[in-house]
Amino acid sequence: MSLYAIGDFHLSFQVNKPMTVFGSVWKRHEEKIQRYCGRMVRPEDTLVITGDHSWGRKLAECREDLAFIEALPGRKILLRGNHDMFWDAKKTEQLNEEYRGRLLFLQNNYYSYEDYALVGTKGYTFEGPFYLDRRGRILGWDEDKEEHAKKLVDREMARLQVSFDAAWADGYRKFILFLHYPPTSVIETDSPFTRIAEQYHVEHVVYSHCHGESRFGDSIRGEYHGVCYHLVSGDYLGFRPERIL
Numbered sequence: 083m084s085l086y087a088i089g090d091f092h093l094s095f096q097v098n099k100p101m102t103v104f105g106s107v108w109k110r111h112e113e114k115i116q117r118y119c120g121r122m123v124r125p126e127d128t129l130v131i132t133g134d135h136s137w138g139r140k141l142a143e144c145r146e147d148l149a150f151i152e153a154l155p156g157r158k159i160l161l162r163g164n165h166d167m168f169w170d171a172k173k174t175e176q177l178n179e180e181y182r183g184r185l186l187f188l189q190n191n192y193y194s195y196e197d198y199a200l201v202g203t204k205g206y207t208f209e210g211p212f213y214l215d216r217r218g219r220i221l222g223w224d225e226d227k228e229e230h231a232k233k234l235v236d237r238e239m240a241r242l243q244v245s246f247d248a249a250w251a252d253g254y255r256k257f258i259l260f261l262h263y264p265p266t267s268v269i270e271t272d273s274p275f276t277r278i279a280e281q282y283h284v285e286h287v288v289y290s291h292c293h294g295e296s297r298f299g300d301s302i303r304g305e306y307h308g309v310c311y312h313l314v315s316g317d318y319l320g321f322r323p324e325r326i327l
């Protein structure tokens with residue numbers, strides 16, 4: 083039994099949103115997802131998909147995208163991304179009800195994997211604008227936007243705490259943390275997300291959202307303060323899911 087993760091499929095079977103404008107890695111990326119997941123993920127495995135599933139703006143425009151995900155092998159757990167307009171965080175139970183036995187939606191809850199709790203939320207991080215000098219070094223940033231970002235981080239932290247609390251109350255003491263946004267911004271070395279990961283001795287933090295060569299290094303990758311950080315954006319991985327456990 084294995085635990086895999088990948089994110090940011092950005093599917094658009096029902097809306098017109100070609101992804102090839104973002105580079106050749108996106109050419110027929112659905113086929114790559116199908117091929118690699120088909121080869122790697124077995125029916126008894128768990129596949130966590132870390133958000134930005136669909137370009138559809140409401141559930142009716144996402145049905146085929148979700149059906150595509152449903153047809154991938156393994157137990158599929160979905161996280162909310164910033165583009166997942168179909169998914170109102172407060173109505174996650176309804177989605178879980180509707181897709182019972184087919185897809186699992188991770189928000190204000192947790193799922194178990196062996197003796198681990200899989201916890202998570204969309205997360206958030208300040209993305210600028212940053213003011214750069216001619217060599218691309220950061221000189222400053224929009225402080226109003228930074229203030230606003232802090233509020234969104236607080237809201238996401240509260241949601242994440244609900245997820246940890248639920249798992250803790252059920253006796254789980256081993257955790258894997260999933261976020262859509264990277265845990266830190268380009269100007270941070272730690273954040274509320276890295277601190278909660280350390281507090282709960284989380285073994286792995288898995289995130290995506292970062293697209294393109296220039297963004298892949300925006301946050302932490304590899305081991306930091308005893309926690310292993312994984313970037314699993316589809317384009318970063320060439321659409322091969324990453325094995326976490």
Ligand SMILES: [Fe+2]
Binds near residue numbers: 090163291292
């Ligand atoms: Fe994305």
Ligand SMILES: [Fe+2]
Binds near residue numbers: 134165
């Ligand atoms: Fe995103």
